[in-house]
Each structure stands twice: as structure tokens, then as C-alpha cells.
Amino acid sequence: MIAGVLGSVVVAAAPSARIDTVPTVIPQPVEMTAEAGKVGFCLAEGIKVHYRVSRSEEGRAAIRALMAAGITNVLPEENEGELEVLVEPGHGKEWYALSVTPEGVRIRVSELGALHLAAQTLAQSILTDAEGKPALPCMEVVDEPQLGYRGLMLDPCRHPLTVEQTKKMLRIMAHYKLNRLHWHLTDDQGWRIEIKKYPKLSEVGGRRDETPLLTDHEQGDGTPTPLFYYTQEEIREVVEYAHSLGITVIPEIEIPGHASACIAAYPELGNTDVEGYAPRVATTWGVLPYTMAPKEETFRFIADVMAEVLPLFPRAEFIHIGGDEAPRDQWEKSPFAQAYMAQHGLTNPGQIQHHFTHRVAEMLAPHGRRIIGWDEIMMDGSVPPTAVVMAWRSWVKPDAALTAADRGHDVILSPDSHFYFNFAQGNIPADPAYTPHGNPEAVQDWRHVYSYDPLPATYTEAQRARIIGLQANCWSESIQHGPKLEYQVVPRICALAEIAWTPAAKKCTADEFLQRIRAHYPWFRKMNINFRHEDGTPDSQLRK
Numbered sequence: 001m002i003a004g005v006l007g008s009v010v011v012a013a014a015p016s017a018r019i020d021t022v023p024t025v026i027p028q029p030v031e032m033t034a035e036a037g038k039v040g041f042c043l044a045e046g047i048k049v050h051y052r053v054s055r056s057e058e059g060r061a062a063i064r065a066l067m068a069a070g071i072t073n074v075l076p077e078e079n080e081g082e083l084e085v086l087v088e089p090g091h092g093k094e095w096y097a098l099s100v101t102p103e104g105v106r107i108r109v110s111e112l113g114a115l116h117l118a119a120q121t122l123a124q125s126i127l128t129d130a131e132g133k134p135a136l137p138c139m140e141v142v143d144e145p146q147l148g149y150r151g152l153m154l155d156p157c158r159h160p161l162t163v164e165q166t167k168k169m170l171r172i173m174a175h176y177k178l179n180r181l182h183w184h185l186t187d188d189q190g191w192r193i194e195i196k197k198y199p200k201l202s203e204v205g206g207r208r209d210e211t212p213l214l215t216d217h218e219q220g221d222g223t224p225t226p227l228f229y230y231t232q233e234e235i236r237e238v239v240e241y242a243h244s245l246g247i248t249v250i251p252e253i254e255i256p257g258h259a260s261a262c263i264a265a266y267p268e269l270g271n272t273d274v275e276g277y278a279p280r281v282a283t284t285w286g287v288l289p290y291t292m293a294p295k296e297e298t299f300r301f302i303a304d305v306m307a308e309v310l311p312l313f314p315r316a317e318f319i320h321i322g323g324d325e326a327p328r329d330q331w332e333k334s335p336f337a338q339a340y341m342a343q344h345g346l347t348n349p350g351q352i353q354h355h356f357t358h359r360v361a362e363m364l365a366p367h368g369r370r371i372i373g374w375d376e377i378m379m380d381g382s383v384p385p386t387a388v389v390m391a392w393r394s395w396v397k398p399d400a401a402l403t404a405a406d407r408g409h410d411v412i413l414s415p416d417s418h419f420y421f422n423f424a425q426g427n428i429p430a431d432p433a434y435t436p437h438g439n440p441e442a443v444q445d446w447r448h449v450y451s452y453d454p455l456p457a458t459y460t461e462a463q464r465a466r467i468i469g470l471q472a473n474c475w476s477e478s479i480q481h482g483p484k485l486e487y488q489v490v491p492r493i494c495a496l497a498e499i500a501w502t503p504a505a506k507k508c509t510a511d512e513f514l515q516r517i518r519a520h521y522p523w524f525r526k527m528n529i530n531f532r533h534e535d536g537t538p539d540s541q542l543r544k
């Protein structure tokens with residue numbers, strides 16, 4: 001089968017033997033029919049693509065998306081074709097439809113970007129036929145997500161994560177149709193992105209004297225860390241790799257708090273006039289007092305940093321500026337900050353944070369970028385209307401997400417009650433993770449994630465319209481390497497992906513979802529993912 005627009009059609013056929021199972025696709029497509037016990041499309045010889053399709057823009061994009069999804073034997077042919085690609089504008093941005101018959105595969109998308117989503121559904125649908133060959137069953141899919149922003153946050157500040165490990169997480173994200181990597185690149189314990197105009201950010205901010213022990217966060221390990229930061233070349237490499245999988249990378253530069261590493265590198269950016277001022281890259285976890293000072297010099301610094309950051313993330317419609325946990329203590333004590341408040345008629349030091357938020361939003365707007373901030377950006381005053389609020393503080397009353405939505409902000413749901421993937425998944429010796437709020441009862445296993453409804457009926461239509469997505473966060477205080485990260489993420493990511501994508505009415509029971517997750521174990525193994533078994537055992541232990 002080839003695109004109808006191409007005139008004379010030579011129809012190839014690649015029927016499989018009988019296929020006795022049906023695919024288990026996560027997240028569940030909105031509409032999907034596939035029948036067991038029939039012949040399907042045989043993939044043993046690959047998918048032949050008519051040369052005219054392979055040279056068209058949509059054909060090339062489809063081939064790239066299929067290969068990125070792991071369907072690598074897609075073969076341009078002189079005069080046969082089994083792949084049809086149709087662009088049908090008018091649907092939602094991420095809408096796609098699939099039709100598989102013994103003769104071929106038809107992909108319809110509203111925009112070329114959605115080819116990644118179609119390709120991942122196809123990749124998850126590959127079964128084995130009665131002759132033991134790889135095959136797609138005959139199936140029809142019409143699908144689109146309920147939320148457009150489906151994210152995961154990685155934190156290479158507390159513990160490093162190599163480029164290769166980051167790419168592996170991107171492959172896992174793409175498989176489950178997550179489309180945003182939020183890259184938390186700066187924090188008190190490390191500055192991880194090269195900024196050429198300010199080399200000390202990575203030279204000084206890229207290492208620290210010691211790290212708290214995993215077993216006792218109050219105790220240091222006494223060991224200086226090796227230097228770790230991403231060069232601009234490495235950042236570009238990750239951003240392009242993510243793009244090849246249909247994922248946009250959003251950098252986070254923390255402003256004005258969580259800035260100890262930045263201020264240790266350039267002490268003049270901090271509140272130098274407070275007693276005992278001695279900034280250093282933090283060697284403890286938690287909230288630290290070092291905030292940026294509201295000086296013109298600091299705003300110039302931020303502008304300079306953004307001037308290097310923006311070109312590295314050319315497709316990021318949002319730039320995350322942090323904004324969480326910025327203590328006001330130093331501003332209260334600093335004569336300079338107090339004079340700044342008097343000069344600008346500020347009555348509360350929290351309003352200094354608003355000046356930062358507004359100034360940075362204004363810097364980015366001419367470049368077509370909007371800011372995202374953690375929900376504290378709403379404290380103590382006004383926020384630029386275009387700011388997106390990432391709501392994480394689940395204990396705050398009234399609800400931070402709804403407050404933001406009611407004020408007209410777009411909202412990304414990231415509550416620490418459900419989506420903090422650094423938190424433990426069980427109170428069992430096999431699960432050595434961090435326990436949230438020191439409460440060993442508060443575990444967040446995949447069932448807990450799956451129980452979350454991002455768009456409950458109790459929200460008004462206007463509130464629902466403001467919720468643009470959701471995101472899980474992998475803070476890395478206790479995630480010291482890639483295999484531990486995989487343990488924390490997989491299979492929780494499956495539950496996250498499904499609640500972000502699939503309307504609640506189409507969700508299944510937890511027991512059914514467990515069976516669906518289990519159907520993905522072979523893929524986890526094929527990808528060498530150290531996933532968490534139901535009893536808490538890391539898969540790597542079973543593979544020894």
C-alpha cells in the first residue's frame with residue numbers, strides 16, 4: 001500500500017502467520033481494536049517503503065520516527081510500498097490514527113510531530129506470530145492525549161547523571177509517550193551547565209567538598225566529588241537526541257533560591273552584606289539561606305546566562321526558572337535588600353522574588369519563551385500572567401494548582417503526594433529509597449500514581465482548561481546512579497503516562513494494570529532497565 005496521492009499503486013503484501021495474542025499498549029489508546037487468532041502484517045522482512053513515499057517529507061519523518069521507536073528495518077524500495085503516511089490537519093496536535101492490515105500499515109497524523117506517537121504504538125504492538133516471526137496484528141487505532149504536557153524531571157545536581165544515562169531515560173519516556181524532559185540543571189549542591197561567559201559556574205559550582213551519606217543525611221561522607229557538568233556540546237547532543245524521539249527538553253535555572261553553587265562561584269551575586277556571608281557549594285540537603293541579591297549586576301548575570309541557554313534549547317517554549325524554597329532571611333538582614341525594598345515601595349521581602357520573576361519573564365518574552373515556576377512564585381504578590389505554575393506543594397491550602405488556575409495561569413500538576421519518584425515505593429528492605437517527609441507510611445508505588453485523576457469532576461470547566469499537563473520529579477539526593485534512577489522510575493512511569501494520556505473513564509483497575517505492566521517486562525529486560533518488581537526486588541538482582 002502506498003500513499004493514494006502517488007498515482008499507480010503496486011500493492012505489496014506481507015501477511016504474517018496467525019497471531020494469537022493482542023498488544024498491550026501503555027498508555028491505553030482512546031480507541032483501539034485488535035483481534036487475536038488472525039493473520040496480521042509480517043515484520044520479518046521489514047516494512048517496504050515506496051521510494052516516492054520515502055522521499056516525501058512525511059515519509060521521511062515517518063521512517064525516522066519508526067526507527068527512533070525501535071522499528072529499524074524500514075526499507076526504501078524501487079516500486080513497492082507497504083507504508084502509507086497521510087497528514088490530516090484539523091485534529092488536535094497529537095492526534096494520530098493507525099490501520100494495520102496484512103498488506104500494510106497506514107499512519108494518519110494531524111502534524112508530523114505526532115508520527116512519534118504513532119510509531120511508539122506500533123513498536124509496542126509487535127507480537128510473535130505462529131511461526132515465531134515478529135508481526136503486527138490487524139488493528140485500528142484512533143488516539144490523542146488528554147494532556148499536552150507529559151513530563152519527567154531529572155536532577156543531575158545532587159548526583160550526576162551521564163549523557164548516556166540521560167539518553168536511556170529519554171528512550172523510556174518516549175516509549176510511554178512522555179514529551180517533556182524538565183532538566184533541573186542548577187541547585188545548591190551543583191551547577192551543571194557550562195556557561196562560557198561565567199566559567200566558574202561549572203568550575204567552582206560543578207564540584208563540592210562532600211555529600212551526605214545515603215544512610216544518614218545529617219552526616220557527610222568526607223569525600224570531595226569529581227568535577228561534573230555538561231558542556232554546551234553535550235547539552236546540544238541531549239536536546240537533539242530528545243528531539244529525535246519527539247521530546248522537548250526544558251532547562252531549569254533556579255532563581256532566586258537554590259543558588260548556593262552559583263553564588264559560591266560568583267559571590268558578588270549574593271547578599272554580601274549579611275553577617276557571616278561565606279557562600280560555598282552546599283554539602284547538605286534541604287533549603288539553604290543563600291539567595292540572589294536584587295542588584296542590577298545579578299539581573300545582568302541572569303540575562304547573560306539566558307543568552308547562552310536559549311540557543312541551546314531552541315524548541316523549548318518554556319524555560320523553568322525554579323522559584324521554589326527561596327528563603328527571605330538574607331533579604332530581611334541585608335541593608336542593600338532593605339534599601340531596594342524601600343526604593344521600590346515593597347512591604348514584604350517576598351516581593352523581591354516577584355521582581356526576579358517579572359524581570360526574567362520580561363527578558364524571555366521577546367524570544368518567544370514563557371517561564372515556568374514552582375508554585376511558590378505565586379506567594380506574596382503578582383506573577384506575570386503568561387507564567388506557567390508547576391504545582392508541587394500538595395499540603396498547601398487552598399490547593400496551589402487550583403489557585404493558579406483560578407488566577408488564569410496554565411498549570412502543570414506535579415504534587416509531591418503522588419509524583420515524587422524519588423520517594424519510596426514500599427516499606428520493605430528491598431526498597432532502600434528515601435521516605436517522604438520522614439513518614440514511612442507515605443509510599444508512592446505505581447498504584448498510588450495510577451489512582452490520581454488530573455481532571456476530576458469537582459474541577460470547573462475553566463479550571464480543567466488551565467491544566468496543561470503533569471510531571472513526575474526524580475530528585476536525586478538518594479538516587480546516586482542510573483540503575484537506581486531506573487528502579488525509581490520503572491514501572492511508575494507507566495502509571496504516570498496512562499493518567500496523563502488516557503481519560504479516567506478509559507482507565508482499568510489496578511489489578512488489570514498490573515497485568516499490563518507485566519506484559520512490558522520483556523521490553524524492560526530488552527532495554528536492560530533495572531525495573532522494580534512487585535515485591536520491591538530490583539531486576540538487576542535477578543539477572544546476576
Ligand code: ACM
Binds near residue numbers: 325374392
Ligand atoms: C521542590 O520539590 N522543591 C519543587
